[in-house]
Amino acid sequence: MNKIGEIVESTSTEFTAECYELHELPALGSLVKVTAVEMEIFGIVCQSGTAGIEPGRHPVARGKDEASEEAVYQSSPQLIKLLRSEFQVLVVGHIINGKTYQYLPSKPAHIHAFVQACSPEDIKQFSQSFDFLNIMLNNRLQIPTEELVAAGLREMSKAHADPHAFLIAAGKSLTVIFSGDYHRLKTILARLKQ
Amino acid sequence: METQPNQNLGIVVTGSVEKGTEVRLDSSASVEDMVVGRYVTIEGKKRRFFGMVTDISLGVTDEQITISPPDTSDTFTAEILEGTATYGTLHVLPMLTIGGEVTTINEGPQPVKTVPSHFSRVKLASEADMETVFGKEDNSRFFIGNPLDMETKLCLNLEELVKRSNGIFGKSGTGKTFLTRLLLIGMLQKSKATNLIFDMHNEYGWAGSFEGGKGGVKALKQLFPSRVAVFTLDEENSRHRGVSTDFVVRIGYDEIEPEDIGLLRQTLNLTDQAVEAVYQLKRHFGKGWMQQTLDISDAADVETLLQSMNIHESSFANLKRGLATIRRLPFLVAHAQTNAVDSILGYLDRGINVVLEFGRHRDITTYMLVANMLARRIYQRYQEKTEVAMAGKVTPPTPLVITIEEAHKFLNHDIANQTIFGEIAREMRKYNVTLLVIDQRPSAIDEEIMSQLGTKITCLLDNERDIDSVLAGVSGKNDLKTVLARLAPKQQALIFGHAVPMPVAFRPRDWGTAKSYEEFTHENSSEKKAEKDIKELFE
Numbered sequence: 228m229n230k231i232g233e234i235v236e237s238t239s240t241e242f243t244a245e246c247y248e249l250h251e252l253p254a255l256g257s258l259v260k261v262t263a264v265e266m267e268i269f270g271i272v273c274q275s276g277t278a279g280i281e282p283g284r285h286p287v288a289r290g291k292d293e294a295s296e297e298a299v300y301q302s303s304p305q306l307i308k309l310l311r312s313e314f315q316v317l318v319v320g321h322i323i324n325g326k327t328y329q330y331l332p333s334k335p336a337h338i339h340a341f342v343q344a345c346s347p348e349d350i351k352q353f354s355q356s357f358d359f360l361n362i363m364l365n366n367r368l369q370i371p372t373e374e375l376v377a378a379g380l381r382e383m384s385k386a387h388a389d390p391h392a393f394l395i396a397a398g399k400s401l402t403v404i405f406s407g408d409y410h411r412l413k414t415i416l417a418r419l420k421q
Numbered sequence: 422m423e424t425q426p427n428q429n430l431g432i433v434v435t436g437s438v439e440k441g442t443e444v445r446l447d448s449s450a451s452v453e454d455m456v457v458g459r460y461v462t463i464e465g466k467k468r469r470f471f472g473m474v475t476d477i478s479l480g481v482t483d484e485q486i487t488i489s490p491p492d493t494s495d496t497f498t499a500e501i502l503e504g505t506a507t508y509g510t511l512h513v514l515p516m517l518t519i520g521g522e523v524t525t526i527n528e529g530p531q532p533v534k535t536v537p538s539h540f541s542r543v544k545l546a547s548e549a550d551m552e553t554v555f556g557k558e559d560n561s562r563f564f565i566g567n568p569l570d571m572e573t574k575l576c577l578n579l580e581e582l583v584k585r586s587n588g589i590f591g592k593s594g595t596g597k598t599f600l601t602r603l604l605l606i607g608m609l610q611k612s613k614a615t616n617l618i619f620d621m622h623n624e625y626g627w628a629g630s631f632e633g634g635k636g637g638v639k640a641l642k643q644l645f646p647s648r649v650a651v652f653t654l655d656e657e658n659s660r661h662r663g664v665s666t667d668f669v670v671r672i673g674y675d676e677i678e679p680e681d682i683g684l685l686r687q688t689l690n691l692t693d694q695a696v697e698a699v700y701q702l703k704r705h706f707g708k709g710w711m712q713q714t715l716d717i718s719d720a721a722d723v724e725t726l727l728q729s730m731n732i733h734e735s736s737f738a739n740l741k742r743g744l745a746t747i748r749r750l751p752f753l754v755a756h757a758q759t760n761a762v763d764s765i766l767g768y769l770d771r772g773i774n775v776v777l778e779f780g781r782h783r784d785i786t787t788y789m790l791v792a793n794m795l796a797r798r799i800y801q802r803y804q805e806k807t808e809v810a811m812a813g814k815v816t817p818p819t820p821l822v823i824t825i826e827e828a829h830k831f832l833n834h835d836i837a838n839q840t841i842f843g844e845i846a847r848e849m850r851k852y853n854v855t856l857l858v859i860d861q862r863p864s865a866i867d868e869e870i871m872s873q874l875g876t877k878i879t880c881l882l883d884n885e886r887d888i889d890s891v892l893a894g895v896s897g898k899n900d901l902k903t904v905l906a907r908l909a910p911k912q913q914a915l916i917f918g919h920a921v922p923m924p925v926a927f928r929p930r931d932w933g934t935a936k937s938y939e940e941f942t943h944e945n946s947s948e949k950k951a952e953k954d955i956k957e958l959f960e
Contacts, residue, residue: 398501399448402482406506409485416498 230341232314234261237335239318240366242270244342246312250277255370256378258345258353259316261336267322268336269345269353271379273368275314286310316342317366317375319359322352329358350386354393357400364404373411376401377418394419430455430543431511433463436536441475441514441900444543448504452477458569458904458915458926460546461513465537469519471530471546471554473924475900476512513543514900516923519553530554530922548573554922563607566929569913575927579612582920583822585875586846586856590863590891595880596912598624600929601824601859604878605641606941609648609774614820616774616857617765617799619792621783621826626651626776627664639938641776650768652761654752654791655780668764670777672794673757674711674748679703681794682743684839688786689743694736701730712755715744750787762798769799769821785830789840793831796823797841800854807852820853828858829865837867846870864890875919881908895924 231253232244242261246252252275253259261268279286286309290299300306321332345353353359363376380397384390398416405412430450436442442463446452455477463470481487486506491498515537517530530553551573558564562576582604589604591597602625608614618625626642626649642649642665650667653659659666679699682689686696699710705726706713717723727737747753768775777795779788803818810817825831825842837843845856847870858874860866864886871890882888888905892898895917904926905915917924931937 395497395500398497399505402501402505406482409483409489409506412506413491413498416501420495420497 228341229344229346231259231344232342234336234338234340234342235313237338237340239331239335241273241315241317242336243313243315246314249307249310249312252277252312252314253344254378254382256375256380256382258350258379258383259342260345260349261340261342263332263334263336263340265323266332268318268332269320269322269349270316270318271359271363271375272314273317273375274370275312277310277312280309280311284309317363317368319362320353327353327355329353329356330362347386350383354383354386357397360397360400360404373414373418377415380419428545430461430545431509433513433537433539433541433543434510436515438533438536441472441512441897442536444511444513445480446504446509446511448508450509452479452509455509455511456570457907460551460568460571460925461511461543462519462546462550463513463515463537464542464544466541467520470515470533470537470541471517471519471550471923472513472515472533473900473904473926474511475514475897475903478510478512480508480510482506482508511543512900514897516897517554519550546571551575555925561611563611564930565603565607565916566914566927569926569928575925577607577916578920579607582876583608583612583614583820583855585919586858586873587876587878587918587920588828588858588860588863588871588874588891589878589880590860590882590887591880591914592882592910593861595908595910596914596929597859597861597880598622599912599932600878600880600914601625601857602640603929603932604857605774605824606644608822609641609645610941612820614822614855615769615772616776616822616824617769617796618774618776618824619788619796619826620776620778620824621788623658623662623664623778623780625824626778627659627662638932641774644938644941648772649774649776651776651778652765653778653780654782654787655778658780659778664778666778667768668759668761670761670791671752671754671757671759672761672791674753674755675708676757676794677711677747677753677790678794680797680839681790684793684836685743685747685786685790687836688789689746690739691743692736692739694733695740695743698730698732698736698740701732705730711744711748715741715748746786747790750782750790752782752791762795762802765795766799766802769819772819785827788827789830792825793840793842796825796845799823800841800845800852803854804852818853820855822855822857824857824859826859828856828860829862832858832866832870834865834867837870843867843870846873863887866890868893876916876921877918878914878916879905880914881905881910897924 232246234242234244236243253272255272257272259270259272289303293299318331320327320329360376364372380394384393387393398419401412401415429447431444431446433442434445455474457474459474461472461474463472483506515533518533519530556562556576558574558576561578561580563579564574565577566575567573568575589597589601605616605625608616620626625640627640642651651664652668652670653666654670656669682699683696702714703710727734765775806818809815831840831842842856845854872894877891879891882905888902892901895901901924908915913928915924915926
């Protein structure tokens, strides 16, 4: 199992996972999955970052006399334990008995459930339809949704044999969604171009 | 990508019976492959509709796209927007329905009384669809051309066609003559009617001309020598052109009647009083009135004559000048030895088509005088024969189609009531005589006559009034206007009316190549061939 993290906070719409290794974060917009009871929950990485484990203790700069970033970590090996990398995932769908549903699952993922990176086959299966775009566009996220949608589609296109055709098809779906908002559509399309 | 028959073009999104339906094009179908005048079928839930594309337009979902369109170098965005935010729409005028209720299924296509439901699929009409609507080439149907951009044969039911008067219109040089020749061949082969053609420009009987081509093209007599007789008014001219003529027409003064003069009032510049005087002179002198009027030279005789009939001197002078113009026509003789009318009727009775060539006498005065005179007498004979037939006993005469050119001169508003052609157009159908009217200014033809024409075939017209007059009274007129105004300047025509179930824009079949002649004459012998085949089968 290609696990990349573990859930530390979970709601119906999104969950937060902590990486097992510092800085080993999944790409923004990449599709990840969590195995839950009788289903697999799929989400898109919508935010990620690294911070100190204690909210009150802000990391301080340590590299004034060091030659490189690696040297900082080598001279202060405790840093690896005092910092942690976390990422947030927006839930966009689930699979039950091999059937894909691009809407929210009935129950959220469990805390401590493992988050896995999706294989190209998973991505292909999930991205057969573009209904998940609606969930992404209708959520209030910290990150601009245009950025996230474009990043997500770019990531997915890598799994397809013909990425260009995939992006064109996705673009057509977006055109329908943004039929009244040409400027927003243009912003996303500009970010989709390879 | 070329659009193929049966390919989905799009779906119906809105529509009304009166205005037709709007079809949104699929992104797979290119708007540039669509052509105004093409046929499509619409698969409704309960029946299929057969319609014509009458307009093509571009649409956008968001007006902003038109204000700040994507960069032309940005093919990615353009590809995405194509068919989604920017799309093509077709305006389709449904014209016939096929299928539907069980009771109508055997009756073939029916006129449209409703519109297809939302999101019905629209396809290009296939060959089979066209056959369902227009029928196959058979004993009464003649292949006249191909619908625009289609390989399908467009067949015209000529037996139906000749039951009404018909018109061929188009600007000069758009192919009216070709079309007429084609139609005449068709009638000759597939209908039971015979033709009488007043051939003003010597184009139908023998080798006609064609624009831009070397030499001439063959005409009726060359293709069907046994079924066509060429009459000529100008023997010398015919001989020069190497035409084998069957009869030289001579007209006696005594055959000219006051009505004939009345008709030429405009062309001869006669006053009303002068025309009135003709009737009085006819009453006074009888049959030889024209000769005698022209012969009076003694001033005293003239005065007594005029006084006795109360004719003003200037009117008489006016009339005499007019009659002198007619007398100069070389084919007019004091007394004709042979009767042209009898001779024409003789041929027509035997089912032989008659082409009357005018030779060098191409002025409109001659044409009107001769056409009107002959047609009137022929009409009278037909009327008599039909009336006898109505009483039982004998079979009615074979239907006759009279072809006239420059028809607006005969059928304009001022004289349509006086010429025989006006009457034929209005009511001669009952007496088995119909007209084939060829003209380039249909707006000059009397409205009443235009409305009586059963089938109209029109090549390109670009005068607004002409277009209006040709399309008067046709349903979906505005849509057809678009089609008509966009016909190619040559070899494209629009046909609508009685003989076709719906209007069609078409490209007339080839004429002028050896192959085309062979096809025409081969068709003629198909019956013989069938007989031969049957014979061989039993040998």
